[in-house]
Amino acid sequence: MQKFLLMMAFSLFLGSALKSQTVISGVVTDSLKAPIPFAAVFLSKTTIGTTTNANGAYTLTIPQPGEYEVAASCVGYKGFLKPFSADGKPHTLDIRLSVSSVQIEEVTVQAKSNHRIKNVTAMADLLLGQGQNAENSKILNEDQLFLTRDPQSGVVKGHSLRPLEVENRSLGYMLFYELTDFFFDPSMKLLRFSGNYYFKEMTGSPKEKKKWALHRLQTYYGSRMHFLRALFADSLKQQQYNLTNCEIENVVGKSGIVSQKGHSIVENRIRLDRSERQMILNSDKPLWIRYFDNKPELSQELIGFEPHLVESLLQLTARVTVYRDGRVDNPYAMTWSGEMAEERLSDLLPFDFMPPVTGHSEEGTLAERSAEAIFFDHLKEKGCRDQLFLHVDRNLYLPGDTLFFQAYVRDRKTGQFGSESRVLYLLLFDAKGEKADSARFRINNFTSSGYLTFPEHAVPGVYHLAAFTSAMQQEDPSAAFQMDLRVRESEELPQQVVCRFNKDLYHPSDTLELSVEVTDRAGNAITGQRVNCGLLFGKGRMKSDEANTNNRGESFFRWILPDTLHLQPQIKVFLKQSSGKFLSARELTVPWEVGFAGLAFLPEGGTFIEGIRQKVAFNATDLRGEPVPVTGLLKNSAGLILDTIRSGAYGPGSFVCLAKEGLTVELLSGGGQQRIWPLPQPTEKGFTLAVTKSDSVTLALDVEEGRYRGEQLTMAGFINGTPFFSREITLSRKVHLLLRTEQLPSGIAEF
Numbered sequence: 001m002q003k004f005l006l007m008m009a010f011s012l013f014l015g016s017a018l019k020s021q022t023v024i025s026g027v028v029t030d031s032l033k034a035p036i037p038f039a040a041v042f043l044s045k046t047t048i049g050t051t052t053n054a055n056g057a058y059t060l061t062i063p064q065p066g067e068y069e070v071a072a073s074c075v076g077y078k079g080f081l082k083p084f085s086a087d088g089k090p091h092t093l094d095i096r097l098s099v100s101s102v103q104i105e106e107v108t109v110q111a112k113s114n115h116r117i118k119n120v121t122a123m124a125d126l127l128l129g130q131g132q133n134a135e136n137s138k139i140l141n142e143d144q145l146f147l148t149r150d151p152q153s154g155v156v157k158g159h160s161l162r163p164l165e166v167e168n169r170s171l172g173y174m175l176f177y178e179l180t181d182f183f184f185d186p187s188m189k190l191l192r193f194s195g196n197y198y199f200k201e202m203t204g205s206p207k208e209k210k211k212w213a214l215h216r217l218q219t220y221y222g223s224r225m226h227f228l229r230a231l232f233a234d235s236l237k238q239q240q241y242n243l244t245n246c247e248i249e250n251v252v253g254k255s256g257i258v259s260q261k262g263h264s265i266v267e268n269r270i271r272l273d274r275s276e277r278q279m280i281l282n283s284d285k286p287l288w289i290r291y292f293d294n295k296p297e298l299s300q301e302l303i304g305f306e307p308h309l310v311e312s313l314l315q316l317t318a319r320v321t322v323y324r325d326g327r328v329d330n331p332y333a334m335t336w337s338g339e340m341a342e343e344r345l346s347d348l349l350p351f352d353f354m355p356p357v358t359g360h361s362e363e364g365t366l367a368e369r370s371a372e373a374i375f376f377d378h379l380k381e382k383g384c385r386d387q388l389f390l391h392v393d394r395n396l397y398l399p400g401d402t403l404f405f406q407a408y409v410r411d412r413k414t415g416q417f418g419s420e421s422r423v424l425y426l427l428l429f430d431a432k433g434e435k436a437d438s439a440r441f442r443i444n445n446f447t448s449s450g451y452l453t454f455p456e457h458a459v460p461g462v463y464h465l466a467a468f469t470s471a472m473q474q475e476d477p478s479a480a481f482q483m484d485l486r487v488r489e490s491e492e493l494p495q496q497v498v499c500r501f502n503k504d505l506y507h508p509s510d511t512l513e514l515s516v517e518v519t520d521r522a523g524n525a526i527t528g529q530r531v532n533c534g535l536l537f538g539k540g541r542m543k544s545d546e547a548n549t550n551n552r553g554e555s556f557f558r559w560i561l562p563d564t565l566h567l568q569p570q571i572k573v574f575l576k577q578s579s580g581k582f583l584s585a586r587e588l589t590v591p592w593e594v595g596f597a598g599l600a601f602l603p604e605g606g607t608f609i610e611g612i613r614q615k616v617a618f619n620a621t622d623l624r625g626e627p628v629p630v631t632g633l634l635k636n637s638a639g640l641i642l643d644t645i646r647s648g649a650y651g652p653g654s655f656v657c658l659a660k661e662g663l664t665v666e667l668l669s670g671g672g673q674q675r676i677w678p679l680p681q682p683t684e685k686g687f688t689l690a691v692t693k694s695d696s697v698t699l700a701l702d703v704e705e706g707r708y709r710g711e712q713l714t715m716a717g718f719i720n721g722t723p724f725f726s727r728e729i730t731l732s733r734k735v736h737l738l739l740r741t742e743q744l745p746s747g748i749a750e751f
Contacts, residue, residue: 022062022086026094028052028072036097039074040176042198044081045327046352047173049198062086064352067277067323071196072097075162079178081196085277120145123156126184126191128166129344133219136170137346147182153606156184157750163197166345171219172212174200177345187600188619188652194331199350219347220355222291222310224340225326232279232324240292245285246313278323287314289340312338325351386419386469387412388481397487399458403428407441407448407481409469417446421469424448431461443469460489489577496523497573497585506561506569506592514557516573516586518549525553530576533557535590537569561592568592599630599665599677605688608659608680612704614688616679618645619652620670627652630670637662687713687731691751694738701737701751703729718750725751 028039035056042049043062052058062068065086070093072080077097084093124142128134139145147158160179167174177197184191204212220226230239274280291310314336321329328334386409393404405426409419421443428437436458441450454463468480502513514533518526527549534544547555561569569590574582601608604615620628629647634655636642645665647653657663663679687705694700703715715737717725724744729735 024060044069044071047199133170133346137168140165228326242290246288312340400456421471423470429464532574607686609686610682632667699739703735
C-alpha cells in the first residue's frame with residue numbers, strides 16, 4: 001500500500017512538472033530554405049539552449065511558464081530574436097537566418113571618419129567591469145570586438161563580429177554575448193552596451209561548484225535583477241529594500257549618490273497594468289534605492305561581518321515593461337547610478353537563476369531547487385555554525401620570527417559573535433606540506449590570541465596556516481580558516497626600509513617624489529643596493545623604476561601622477577637579492593585627495609560654428625570622473641549676462657546660444673578655484689546636426705552649415721548598427737527633414 005501511494009505521489013509530481021514544461025521544436029534554415037546545422041538556439045539571457053542537428057532541426061524545452069525571447073545564431077548569419085510566451089503546450093517555431101554583412105566603417109555627418117581601434121584590451125576590461133568577478137573573468141576572443149574612435153570627441157562605438165566568449169571562473173559560467181551596440185564617451189564617463197546572450201554551466205569539482213554557488217548569491221543579492229524581482233513580487237521590505245523618490249541637491253560620497261529629500265514610495269504608485277507575468281514601471285522622479293546587505297552567511301571577509309548599505313539611483317525616461325524574472329523590454333529607458341550602475345558582463349546572471357526559496361519571496365515556488373539552495377542547506381542544517389576569522393601581525397616573515405594572531409568566532413547563521421567551542425587549534429605547514437609548528441589556545445568570549453614560531457632554519461617559501469575550533473574538527477577541511485604566509489631569506493635582507501614622500505597630500509597631475517632609505521639591522525647604510533619601486537593605479541596598471549642606493553643608503557624615485565585618478569595609488573618597494581630575484585620590502589598608500597577636475601563643453605554636432613544658434617551640453621566632473629552639480633552665468637565678450645546654467649539631475653546640463661568669440665561661463669556654485677571657463681573657439685566652416693522629436697511618431701533632422709553652401713552631403717541613420725535611412729542633400733543655410741518612425745525597429749538610432 002505504501003509503495004502504491006509513493007508511486008502515485010511521484011506520478012502526480014512528474015505529471016505536474018511535465019505539464020508546466022513548454023517544448024518548442026522546428027528547423028533553422030537560410031534564405032534559400034536550406035537547413036543550417038549546428039546553429040545555436042536558446043532562450044536569450046538564460047542557460048536554456050541547444051544546437052541544431054545535421055538537418056537543422058532542434059528541440060528546446062522550457063521548464064517554467066513565462067515570457068521569454070527565443071534567439072538563434074550561427075557564424076556568418078544575422079542573429080534571430082523573437083518574443084515567446086511559454087504556456088505549457090508544444091509549439092512549432094521554424095527560424096530563418098539571413099547572411100550578415102560586416103559593416104567596415106560607420107557613416108556619419110562629421111568631417112573626419114572614425115578609425116578602428118586595434119588594441120581593444122582597455123575596452124574589453126571596461127566591458128568586464130571591476131571587482132572579484134571581473135578579476136576571475138576574461139574575454140577569450142577580444143579580436144572579435146570591432147570598435148572605432150572618433151578622433152575629435154574620443155567617443156568609442158562598435159559591436160562584435162561574432163559573439164564574445166567570456167569565461168567567468170568566479171560564477172562558473174561561459175557567457176556568449178553578441179554585442180550589437182557599444183558606446184563609450186570618456187569625457188562624460190558614459191558607457192552603454194547591449195546585445196543578446198546566453199550562458200553555459202562550466203564543469204568543475206565539488207569544491208569549485210560550492211564556491212560558484214556562493215559567488216552567485218553574493219552577486220545576486222543587491223543586484224538590479226534582485227531589485228526588479230522584489231519590486232514585481234511586492235516584497236521590497238522582506239528583501240531589505242527601501243525605495244523613495246527624491247530631489248537631487250548635491251553630490252556626496254564615494255559612490256556618486258546624492259543627498260536627497262524624498263518620501264517612501266508605495267510600490268503600486270509607480271506600477272501600472274500589473275498582471276501575473278509582467279508589469280509596467282513608470283516614475284517621473286528619480287528613485288533612490290537603498291538595500292541593506294545583512295547576509296552574514298555569505299561573508300568571506302577576514303574580519304567580522306558588518307552589515308552595510310548599498311545605494312543606487314534609477315531614472316526612467318519612458319515606461320518600462322518588467323517581467324517576473326527581472327527582465328525589462330527597454331533597458332535604455334533606465335538610467336542607473338551608484339553601485340547598481342557598476343554591473344558589467346562579469347556580473348551577469350542568467351534569468352533562469354533561482355536562489356534558495358524560503359517561504360514567500362520573489363524567486364518562485366518551493367519545488368524550484370538549485371545548487372545555491374543546497375549550499376544554504378549545508379550551512380544551516382549540516383554545516384558547523386562556527387565561522388572563524390583570524391588576523392596575523394604581517395604576511396612576510398624571516399626564519400625564527402614569531403607570528404602573533406588574534407581570532408574571532410561568530411555564529412554563521414545569525415551573524416552574532418559567540419560560540420560554544422572553548423578550544424582553538426592552529427597548524428603551520430611549510431612549503432613541503434610538513435608541520436612546522438602547532439598549538440591550541442583557549443577561546444574566551446568568542447576571541448582568542450597567541451603566537452606560533454617559525455623554525456630558526458625555516459626554508460624560504462610559502463607557508464600555510466590553518467585554524468579551526470573544536471566544533472569544526474569533524475567538518476569539511478574547507479570550512480577551516482586558511483591563509484598563506486611567506487618566509488624569505490634573512491641573511492641578505494636589510495633590517496629596515498624607510499620611505500618618505502615629498503608632500504603630505506597629492507592631487508592628479510602632481511609630481512610624486514619618493515626617497516627610499518635602506519639600512520642593515522644595526523642601522524648602517526647599505527650602499528649599492530638595487531631597489532625597484534612600482535607605482536600602481538589599479539588593475540594591471542603600473543609604472544616602475546629601478547635605482548641603486550647611494551653612500552647614504554638612499555635611492556630616489558619620481559613620477560607624474562595621471563590627470564584622472566579612479567583608484568587610490570599604491571607603491572610597492574622591492575629589493576634585489578643575490579639570486580637575482582626581487583623580494584617585496586614595503587607597500588605604501590599614496591596620500592591623495594579628489595578635487596574638481598573641470599568643466600567640459602560639448603556643442604551639438606561636435607563643432608561650434610560661428611553665427612549658428614546651437615545647443616551646448618556641459619559636464620562638470622571631479623578628479624575621479626564623477627559628476628559635480630554646478631550653477632553659473634553665460635556671458636559674452638563684453639561681460640553681459642546672456643543666460644543662466646544649471647547641471648541636470650545626473651550631472652550634465654545644456655543651454656542654447658549663438659556661437660560667437662569670447663563666450664564664457666562664470667560658475668556661481670560648485671567647481672574649484674577657477675571660476676571663469678571659456679567656451680570653445682567657434683570655427684567659420686562646419687555643419688551641425690540636430691535631432692528633435694516633432695511629435696509622437698516623427699523625428700525632425702536639421703542640418704545647418706557655415707560656408708559650405710552648395711556642397712553635397714550624405715545623411716545616414718543606423719539602428720543597432722543596421723542602416724535604415726540614407727539621403728543625399730545639398731547644403732544651404734539650413735536643411736530641414738522629417739522622418740516617420742512607425743515602421744522602424746526598436747533600438748538606439750544614430751545619424
